[in-house]
Amino acid sequence: MVLSQKLHEAFKGTVERITNPRTVSAFKEKGVLSVNEFVIAGDNLGFLSAEKTRMNEYKLMIGQDSFIPSLEEEWVISYMIFELTTHFRFVYFFVRESGDSNKRKSYLPADKQFLITRNVPCLRRVASIQEEYEAAGGEILLDDDDNDGWLATHGQPKDTKGHEEENVPSMETLEISKKNTIQSISSHFGNEEEEDIPDMEEFEEPDNVIESDPATLQPTYLVAHEPDDDNILRTRTYDVSITYDKYYQTPRVWLTGYDESRMLLEPELVLEDVSQDHARKTVTIEDHPHIPGKHASVHPCKHAAVMKKLIEPLIAGGVEPQVDKYLFLFLKFVATVIPTIEYDYTMDFDLGGSSST
Amino acid sequence: MAGNENGPVLQFAAFQSSVDEGFWHGLSSLKLNKLKTDESPISITGFYAPCSNPQVSSHLTLLTESLPTEPSDGLPTETSHLKKFNFYYWFAFPALVLDPPATLVNLRPASQWFTLQEAESVSACCNEWRMSSLTADVPFFLVSISSNSHATIRSLKDFKACQQDGHKILFAFYDPCHLPNNPGWPLRNFLAFISARWNIKKVQFLCYRENHGFADLGLSLIGEALVQPSQAWQDQQHVPNAVGWELNKGKRIPRCINLSTSMDPTSCGFESK
Numbered sequence: 001m002v003l004s005q006k007l008h009e010a011f012k013g014t015v016e017r018i019t020n021p022r023t024v025s026a027f028k029e030k031g032v033l034s035v036n037e038f039v040i041a042g043d044n045l046g047f048l049s050a051e052k053t054r055m056n057e058y059k060l061m062i063g064q065d066s067f068i069p070s071l072e073e074e075w076v077i078s079y080m081i082f083e084l085t086t087h088f089r090f091v092y093f094f095v096r097e098s099g100d101s102n103k104r105k106s107y108l109p110a111d112k113q114f115l116i117t118r119n120v121p122c123l124r125r126v127a128s129i130q131e132e133y134e135a136a137g138g139e140i141l142l143d144d145d146d147n148d149g150w151l152a153t154h155g156q157p158k159d160t161k162g163h164e165e166e167n168v169p170s171m172e173t174l175e176i177s178k179k180n181t182i183q184s185i186s187s188h189f190g191n192e193e194e195e196d197i198p199d200m201e202e203f204e205e206p207d208n209v210i211e212s213d214p215a216t217l218q219p220t221y222l223v224a225h226e227p228d229d230d231n232i233l234r235t236r237t238y239d240v241s242i243t244y245d246k247y248y249q250t251p252r253v254w255l256t257g258y259d260e261s262r263m264l265l266e267p268e269l270v271l272e273d274v275s276q277d278h279a280r281k282t283v284t285i286e287d288h289p290h291i292p293g294k295h296a297s298v299h300p301c302k303h304a305a306v307m308k309k310l311i312e313p314l315i316a317g318g319v320e321p322q323v324d325k326y327l328f329l330f331l332k333f334v335a336t337v338i339p340t341i342e343y344d345y346t347m348d349f350d351l352g353g354s355s356s357t
Numbered sequence: 358m359a360g361n362e363n364g365p366v367l368q369f370a371a372f373q374s375s376v377d378e379g380f381w382h383g384l385s386s387l388k389l390n391k392l393k394t395d396e397s398p399i400s401i402t403g404f405y406a407p408c409s410n411p412q413v414s415s416h417l418t419l420l421t422e423s424l425p426t427e428p429s430d431g432l433p434t435e436t437s438h439l440k441k442f443n444f445y446y447w448f449a450f451p452a453l454v455l456d457p458p459a460t461l462v463n464l465r466p467a468s469q470w471f472t473l474q475e476a477e478s479v480s481a482c483c484n485e486w487r488m489s490s491l492t493a494d495v496p497f498f499l500v501s502i503s504s505n506s507h508a509t510i511r512s513l514k515d516f517k518a519c520q521q522d523g524h525k526i527l528f529a530f531y532d533p534c535h536l537p538n539n540p541g542w543p544l545r546n547f548l549a550f551i552s553a554r555w556n557i558k559k560v561q562f563l564c565y566r567e568n569h570g571f572a573d574l575g576l577s578l579i580g581e582a583l584v585q586p587s588q589a590w591q592d593q594q595h596v597p598n599a600v601g602w603e604l605n606k607g608k609r610i611p612r613c614i615n616l617s618t619s620m621d622p623t624s625c626g627f628e629s630k
Contacts, residue, residue, distance in 0.1 A: 100379055100421060119375070121413045211609070213600040215458045217368040217539050237413055261606065262375035262416055264614065292382040293616070342410075 005284070012247045021107040022249050027323050028315060031308030032249035035107050041251075041327040042115050042242070097241075099290030108244060114290045115327075116241040120343045122257075123235060125272050235260045236273065238341050242327065243289050250303035251327060253334050254288050255296040255341070270296040278337045298337050306333060367461040367582050370534040372405075372450040372542040374603055374612075375416035381444050381616055383421045400425055405496075407487075407531040408566040411576055414541070415533035417450065442617035447603065447610075452545040454598040456587045459548055459560075464538065464580035467563060474506035476574050482510050483529075483565060483572040496531040497547055500563055516555065525561075527579065532564035540564045540578060542601075549597075552584040559583055 022034040033041065098104065099113045239256040257265035257273065267285040274283045274296065282302070288295045310329055314321050335343075392399070401424055403417045468476055479500060486492045492510075499511040502525040510529075511519055519526050528551055534541030544562060551557050564578040589595045605612050 100382070118418070119410070119413060119415060121410055123412065208596045208598045209602075210454065210598045210600055213454060214366050215368055215454070215545070216600060217370045217536075235413065256378075258375065261612075262373060263612070264378060291377075291379055293378045 009286070016246045019246075021246055025323065026249075027307070027326060028311055028321060029308075030249075031304035031306065031311060033244070033251065033323070033326060034249070035244065035246075037323045037326070038244040038251060039109060039112050040324050042112060043324070097290070100292060103290050105244075105246075105289070107246070114241055114243040116239055117343055118239045120238045120240055120341055121235065122238055122273050122341045124340055126275055126338075126340050127272070236265065237262070238270075238273070238343075240338075240341065240343050241288070241291065242331075245300045248300040248303060250300045250307065251330055252300045252303070253298045253331075253338075254291075255338065256288075256291070257296070267294050267296045273338060273340055275337050275339060282337065298334055303330070364460045364462050364583070367459045367548075367580075368539055369452070369545050370414065370536055370539045370541050371601075371603065372448075372533065373414060373416045374403075374448040375418045376446070376614070377418065377420045378616065379421035380419040380423055381614065383424045384444075387424060405531070405533050406567075408533050408535045408541070408576065409568065409570060411535055411568065411573075414535045417448070417533070442615055444614050444616070445611045446614075447605075447612065450542055450601040450603065451599050452542060452601045453549040454600055455545075455549060455552070455584060456589065456598070457585050459582045459584045462559075462581040462583060464540075464578055466537070467574040467577040467579045470579040471574065472506060475502055475508060478502075478506060478508040480572040480574060482508050486510050487567075487572070496543060498529050500527040500529045501525070502527075527561050527563040529563035529565050532566050532577070534564070535566070535576070537578070540580065548582060548584055552586060553590065556586065557584070558586065 022032065023036070025034055025037060026032050027034075027037060097114060097116050098111050104110060104113060237258045239258075241254045241256070243252050243254060244250075245252040255270050255273070257267075257270040259265055270285075271279040271283065278298070282299050283296055284299050285294050285296050287293075288297075307326070307330065310333070311321050331343075387399075401419065403419050403423060405417045406415050408415050467479070471479060479502070482500075486495075486498065492498075495512070497513055499513060499516060499519055500508055501511050501519045501522065502508045503522070504524075516526070528547065530543050530547050532541040532543070540562070541564065544564065547562075548560060551560050560582045562580055562582065564580070565572070566576040566578075567573050568576055587597075590597065602609060603612075
């Protein structure tokens with residue numbers, strides 16, 4: 001895995017350097033985006049970037065069973081968990097950033113290198129909702145004959161077994177701890193307390209700086225107690241960024257996690273917030289193209305195929321899909337990979353063009 | 358909670374810091390390539406936005422662009438010469454201490470305070486304020502409500518003019534805090550300013566908060582604070598007390614971040630697992 005991943009990255013990097021970016025649109029045929037289309041789709045998504053009203057109302061046009069796609073490869077993808085009868089409302093608040101200037105991609109506008117939304121709450125670990133979900137009926141595998149691995153929601157409730165039967169708390173049972181000192185999990189990027197911490201007592205403070213102050217609220221934290229009492233804090237936050245992957249010609253989603261005190265989470269811990277079907281398979285830890293450091297990312301190797309499958313039934317239904325809505329649909333399926341990271345704000349959604357209304 | 362006959366002491370939720378990894382990379386580069394042994398202070402710019410989610414507060418954030426100099430001006434980002442990749446840092450969000458402290462008369466969701474008509478008008482003009490590139494980054498402003506429930510936003514310097522109009526005036530600020538019973542940190546110095554500048558004893562304030570990018574008057578708070586003019590402050594020579602060191606897990610210690618995994622070229626590549 002490690003070696004092959006490394007080799008692949010090297011190969012991918014070389015291909016990216018020597019090939020020109022896609023300029024001809026093929027999103028309907030292949031589910032990929034050209035560079036320009038990525039910029040256009042991002043303009044539509046990044047509400048700060050455009051004069052467009054932020055609350056465009058989109059009506060959902062996708063509503064048939066045939067909408068559930070199938071794929072050739074054995075790849076566990078449960079992206080496509082759409083409620084087929086209700087209308088969605090999506091709003092995403094991504095803003096444009098130019099990122100690290102040394103990492104700027106020349107084929108993208110300098111001020112539109114990627115999209116990011118910061119400080120997105122993630123209140124609980126994904127394991128807890130998966131167990132609740134299974135208890136409520138869970139997912140059923142569709143098209144099992146073809147080994148396509150597509151999952152649909154709302155199967156029959158089944159006996160939960162196999163996994164350790166833990167009493168996973170729901171949101172209702174979260175305790176608000178009044179403790180001032182928190183019990184933290186180790187966030188590997190901080191808490192290096194064995195290191196020599198400079199003695200801040202040496203600093204000379206001005207005379208007027210005081211320590212105790214009745215007008216400062218004593219902090220409290222939202223703390224949850226896991227059954228095995230490892231005290232996982234639920235109030236993680238995430239920066240979710242979308243970059244353009246030149247090799248796969250699709251958008252790519254990256255996750256940067258923080259613990260409750262906004263200290264960086266080690267990317268490995270981010271995998272706790274990824275659907276366990278995808279952790280280490282579709283979600284990998286790699287160098288971010290615009291931000292320093294290693295970050296978790298939903299690997300884009302199947303994105304085009306999925307997007308194509310999403311778009312095909314629309315075209316078959318006589319709806320002309322619009323490229324500027326690509327990211328809306330894209331983010332909807334990414335949401336199923338990272339179900340507890342709440343960046344998806346409902347809004348009616350219409351992939352199609354003017355023919356629909 | 359300490360207080361007096363005027364009600365409880367108004368307590369402010371402290372600011373929280375958040376440093377983007379890119380900031381440290383930029384700072385290392387700046388230190389190695391430009392500042393070198395120069396230890397004089399450099400100015401940096403932090404960013405914050407109004408609280409935009411009912412469950413988490415906004416943080417004061419340092420990004421790569423918080424640094425004064427673009428580290429990219431021909432400077433390489435090579436950081437391998439730093440022996441360790443530990444950064445110790447400690448934020449202070451200085452706030453003046455009112456003496457005696459301000460007390461709270463009442464505080465409730467803005468949606469309960471406004472009439473429906475007012476709420477609609479306030480939301481509309483706040484959204485407009487936030488959408489305009491001219492005003493989006495102005496965190497303190499006045500909300501002026503006329504007798505026919507029409508709200509307008511004015512800049513602070515128009516305070517006297519607003520007063521003469523006889524409108525209801527709220528001192529509004531972008532509130533990074535999400536808590537339902539406490540305003541966030543920026544109100545502290547704002548109150549001190551209002552008291553010192555206009556000698557107002559009863560201040561009606563609006564903690565402006567958003568939900569998913571739009572004014573949310575259910576989350577926003579309106580409160581009324583009593584500020585006693587401090588005798589000591591009349592003295593030109595007086596230096597008021599200040600607070601604001603950020604606590605690290607409840608303690609007065611610096612924070613530490615170790616970025617060896619992302620900066621150290623010797624711990625390269627993928628973890629072998």
